[in-house]
Amino acid sequence: MEQSQIKEKTIxxxxxxxxxxxxxxxxxxxxxxxxxxxxxxxxxxxxxVKGVGTVNWSFISEMPRMxxxxxxxxxxxxxxxxxVVGTILFSFPLGVGAAxxxxxxxEQGKLTRLIRIAVLNLAGVPSIVYxxxxxxxxxxxxxxxxxxxxxxxxxxxxxxxxIITTSEEAIKSVPDGYREASLAVGASKWETILHxxxxxAMPGILTGGILxxxxxxxxxxxxxxxxxxxxxxxxxxxxxxxxxxxxxHLYIVSTQVPGMPESIKYGTALxxxxxxxxxxxxxxxxxxxxxxxxx
Amino acid sequence: MxxxxxxxxxxxxxxGKETGSRTAVEKLEESQWxxxxxxxxxxxxxxxxxxxxxxxxxxxxxxxxxxxxxIRTGFRLFEDVTLGQFLMGREWYPNATNPRFGILPMIAGxxxxxxxxxxxSVPIGIGSAIFIAEVAPPKTKTVFKVIIEFLSAIPSVVLGxxxxxxxxxxxxxxxxxxxxxxxxxxxxxxxxxxxxxxxxVADDAIRALPDEYREASLALGASKWETIKNxxxxAASSGIIAAVMLGxxxxxxxxxxxxxxxxxxxxxxxxxxxxGRTMTATIAAEMGDTVRNGTHYNALFAIGVVLxxxxxxxxxxxxxxxxxxxxxxx
Numbered sequence: 001m002e003q004s005q006i007k008e009k010t011i012x013x014x015x016x017x018x019x020x021x022x023x024x025x026x027x028x029x030x031x032x033x034x035x036x037x038x039x040x041x042x043x044x045x046x047x048x049v050k051g052v053g054t055v056n057w058s059f060i061s062e063m064p065r066m067x068x069x070x071x072x073x074x075x076x077x078x079x080x081x082x083x084v085v086g087t088i089l090f091s092f093p094l095g096v097g098a099a100x101x102x103x104x105x106x107e108q109g110k111l112t113r114l115i116r117i118a119v120l121n122l123a124g125v126p127s128i129v130y131x132x133x134x135x136x137x138x139x140x141x142x143x144x145x146x147x148x149x150x151x152x153x154x155x156x157x158x159x160x161x162x163i164i165t166t167s168e169e170a171i172k173s174v175p176d177g178y179r180e181a182s183l184a185v186g187a188s189k190w191e192t193i194l195h196x197x198x199x200x201a202m203p204g205i206l207t208g209g210i211l212x213x214x215x216x217x218x219x220x221x222x223x224x225x226x227x228x229x230x231x232x233x234x235x236x237x238x239x240x241x242x243x244x245x246x247x248x249h250l251y252i253v254s255t256q257v258p259g260m261p262e263s264i265k266y267g268t269a270l271x272x273x274x275x276x277x278x279x280x281x282x283x284x285x286x287x288x289x290x291x292x293x294x295x
Numbered sequence: 296m297x298x299x300x301x302x303x304x305x306x307x308x309x310x311g312k313e314t315g316s317r318t319a320v321e322k323l324e325e326s327q328w329x330x331x332x333x334x335x336x337x338x339x340x341x342x343x344x345x346x347x348x349x350x351x352x353x354x355x356x357x358x359x360x361x362x363x364x365x366i367r368t369g370f371r372l373f374e375d376v377t378l379g380q381f382l383m384g385r386e387w388y389p390n391a392t393n394p395r396f397g398i399l400p401m402i403a404g405x406x407x408x409x410x411x412x413x414x415x416s417v418p419i420g421i422g423s424a425i426f427i428a429e430v431a432p433p434k435t436k437t438v439f440k441v442i443i444e445f446l447s448a449i450p451s452v453v454l455g456x457x458x459x460x461x462x463x464x465x466x467x468x469x470x471x472x473x474x475x476x477x478x479x480x481x482x483x484x485x486x487x488x489x490x491x492x493x494x495x496v497a498d499d500a501i502r503a504l505p506d507e508y509r510e511a512s513l514a515l516g517a518s519k520w521e522t523i524k525n526x527x528x529x530a531a532s533s534g535i536i537a538a539v540m541l542g543x544x545x546x547x548x549x550x551x552x553x554x555x556x557x558x559x560x561x562x563x564x565x566x567x568x569x570x571g572r573t574m575t576a577t578i579a580a581e582m583g584d585t586v587r588n589g590t591h592y593n594a595l596f597a598i599g600v601v602l603x604x605x606x607x608x609x610x611x612x613x614x615x616x617x618x619x620x621x622x623x624x625x
Contacts, residue, residue, distance in 0.1 A: 022520035026430050032422025033431075036490055037439055040446040043457060094357075097350025105347065115355055117614055122358050124541065124610040125603060126548025128575045132582075132599040133361045136368055140587055157357055164354060190340045211448070218450025221550040221579050247452045247551075254456045255555055265460075269453050280448045284441060 044273070051270025054263040060271060064231070073268055075232060079148075079243030080217055080275065082236065083227065086152025087159065087216045092209060094156070095163030099205075102164070103171045104193055116168075123161035130158045131222035139226055147240040151227030158222055159212035166208020170201040203290035207283045214279030218272065220247040230256075246272045362603070368588075369597035372396070375590045381597060387561045389581065389591040396594045398601070403563040404478070404571035408553060409546040411482025411567055412489055417539055419486075420493030424538070427494065428501040429523055440495075447491035455555030458484050463556055470568055476558035479567040484552040489542035496541055500534020500620060501527055533620035540613035544606045550575035574598050 062072030106112050134154025144150040174197050182192040198205075228248035236243045250268045253260045372381065376396050384397015423443075427436055458480060466483075467475030504527055512522040528535070550573075558570030559580065578595045585592040 018518050018521070022518050025520045025523075026426075029422045029426035029430055032419045033426040033439060035419050036423050036446070036494070037442055039487065040442050040449075043449065043454070044445075046457065046461070047453065094350055094354045097347050098354035099351075101347050101351025105344065106351070117611060118355070118358055120614055121607050121610040122361070124544045124548070124606055125361070126550065126575055126606060128548070128550045128578050129365065129599050129603050129606075130361070132578065132596055133364055135582070136364045136596070137360065141364075157361070160354055160357065188336065188340050190343050214448055218448070218452070220450070220452045221575070224579055225582050247450055250452050250456055251551060251555070254459055262460075265456065269456055272450060273453055276448055276450055277445075280445055284444075 047266065047269050047273050050262075051266035054267030055270050055274075059267055063234075073246070073249060073264075073271065075235065076244040076246045076249040076268070077271065078235060079227075079229075080246040082148050082243060083152050083155060083223065083245060084213060084217050086148060086239075087155040088209075088213060090153055090156035091159050091163055091212070091216075095160050095209070096167050096205060098160075098164050099167035099171055100193060103168055104189070104197070119161045119164050123165060126221075127158055127219050128221040128225075130154055131225035133157065134222060134226040145240060146227055146229075146242050148227060148236060148243055149239040151223045151243075151245075154222045154226045155216040155219060158219065159216050162212040162215070163205075163209050166212075167201070167205045170204025170208070171197060173204065174200040203286050207287045207290075210279050210283040210286070214276045214283070217279065218247055218276045220251055223248055224251075246275065365596055365599050365603055368593060369600035371588070372590065372593040372597040376594070381594070382601075385563065387577075389594060390584070394590065396590070398574065398577075398598060400561050400563050401572055401574045401577050401598070402601075404557070405547055405573040405575070407478050407564050407567065407571060408481040408485060408557065408573060409543060411478060412485035412546045413539065413543060415482060416486035416489045416493055416542060420490050420538070420542065421497055421535060423490070423494045424497035424501060424535075425523060425528075427498045429519070429527070443491050443494055446487065451488060451549060451552045452555075454484055454487060455552035458552060458556035472568060474558060474570065476556055476570055477568050478557060478564050478571045481553040481557040481571070481573070482567065484556055485546045485549050488549055488552065489545045492545050493538045493542040496538035496617075497531070497535045500531040500538065503534070503621075504530050531620075533616050537613040537617040537620065540609050540616070544609040544613070547609070548575060548602065548606055549573075550579050554579055574602055 059072045060077060061074055063074055065071035102112060102115065106115075131154065134150060134157065138144045138150035138153050139146055144153075178196050178200065179192055182196040183189070187195070223245050227243060228245050229242040230244075230252060232242060232244055246268065250265070250272055253268055254265050381396055381398060382402070383399055384395060385399050386395040386397045387400060388395045427439060431439065462483060463475030463477075463480050465475070466472065466477060466480045470479075508526050508530060509522055512526045513519070517525065553573050554576035557572065557576065559572045559576055560570035561572055562570070564571035578598055581591070582595055585595060
């Protein structure tokens with residue numbers, strides 16, 4: 001690499017024009033990059049600056065009052081937390097189980113390749129389509145009604161492909177030597193998976209899973225069709241209750257209610273962004289730590 | 296892990312030594328106990344394997360069910376409306392006494408907003424991918440990648456909210472319009488959401504190229520930029536095409552942000568500066584007014600089927616392109 005750099009330098013001296021073209025192009029690439037980075041930072045900064053004055057303990061711990069124009073957003077936060085927990089419970093065992101089956105048990109061939117393509121494809125299916133599916137299957141066909149359980153199952157289906165793909169990658173990245181060593185000392189296949197493969201693959205599985213959960217927490221379109229209530233100023237009593245949810249609440253306060261004070265909109269946006277940010281931060285930290293420990 | 300294997304190895308060797316000094320009865324007892332244990336283990340193992348099998352199959356079944364459910368419900372629409380009327384009809388009056396279910400305006404809306412988003416995000420995205428893969432110093436690279444990933448994690452409803460309070464005003468003022476809720480506003484929103492996908496897939500494609508390509512080109516006297524232009528970009532072209540296609544898929548499926556910033560007028564947009572409505576927004580906005588299994592309900596499911604087919608075709612083609620790219624890489 002160093003040699004090629006030295007060689008590059010001597011060439012540059014010979015050819016001034018070449019160097020200028022390169023400078024211009026690299027400046028252009030930098031500009032492209034900044035055109036992505038700066039808006040992102042502005043978006044985050046703007047929400048934080050505008051929302052930080054509203055978000056205090058009473059905003060996140062009180063019921064909304066006066067048709068949501070005053071008070072806090074507690075039921076929306078609680079609703080989103082219920083949905084997130086439900087989504088984790090449904091999607092993790094299924095997703096990781098499917099990934100273990102696909103990588104460790106299923107015979108690799110045309111069928112598994114077909115399944116992989118189907119899963120990858122489903123990762124790119126629009127979230128509103130999952131909403132339709134949830135509405136048709138969970139809300140109507142299975143008779144759950146508009147409820148926490150219908151919403152959590154829908155969100156679980158939405159992130160299932162993400163969890164399967166990332167878990168599969170993580171499991172596949174464990175070198176075969178570990179499996180062989182474990183089998184050679186007499187461990188059974190399941191013992192090998194449980195004690196050798198899964199611990200090594202766990203950081204990858206967790207990173208993908210947490211990013212998926214973050215996505216589920218911020219999704220609006222699927223819960224619009226399966227759970228979300230416009231305004232219920234109380235806590236849910238059972239899994240078959242409707243709840244308010246943060247993303248849907250932000251949608252309502254910013255489009256559906258005339259004369260909504262700005263502070264509540266920005267406050268809700270900040271709480272939602274903060275929640276998603278926490279998931280993102282945890283996933284990023286796990287990944288960075290894992291990267292450092294392996295290299 | 297290592298400890299675990301050592302532990303197993305140790306217990307095995309230890310038990311091996313001890314058996315030598317034992318009486319026959321003890322040996323027999325132990326072997327029976329071992330047999331029992333291994334039988335129990337084997338049953339446990341069998342159950343767990345079956346459980347994993349069931350979990351795996353359930354997950355895959357759910358995936359299949361999505362197709363079945365949507366298509367089954369969506370196809371009921373065609374008892375009332377012909378396929379031609381549905382896809383080519385210009386009139387969408389779902390609640391009129393003589394209802395019409397033509398989705399051409401929504402197809403046009405989705406197409407225009409996607410084209411706009413791609414025109415914005417593809418040049419910027421590929422430029423950024425080159426910057427990250429070939430130009431940026433390692434630390435900058437790590438930081439920027441985290442920021443880009445966070446952009447993809449921002450909920451679309453938050454972006455839509457900012458689209459209402461900030462972007463639509465910019466668009467209204469800079470183009471001197473009466474309303475800032477236009478196709479262009481939607482395109483800018485969507486391009487923000489498609490960019491992380493495009494950048495990360497294109498970046499992966501460029502970085503996956505073997506170092507020999509770079510070294511050979513530089514050794515022949517090409518500058519870094521010439522290497523990128525003449526060697527790396529052509530070699531990574533399938534990966535970059537896949538990146539663009541995945542970005543298109545993302546753009547077609549986006550719901551909340553476009554619904555919030557595009558005005559949702561049912562019309563074939565005559566330019567980027569008028570209101571329009573996408574297929575996704577129609578489903579999200581109107582599902583609340585429908586009756587289960589009514590024609591309107593079925594029509595919204597049929598739109599879902601169209602969306603599912605469009606994104607599936609795009610995803611599967613890009614998957615094949617990526618697969619080919621990986622083969623070429625080897």
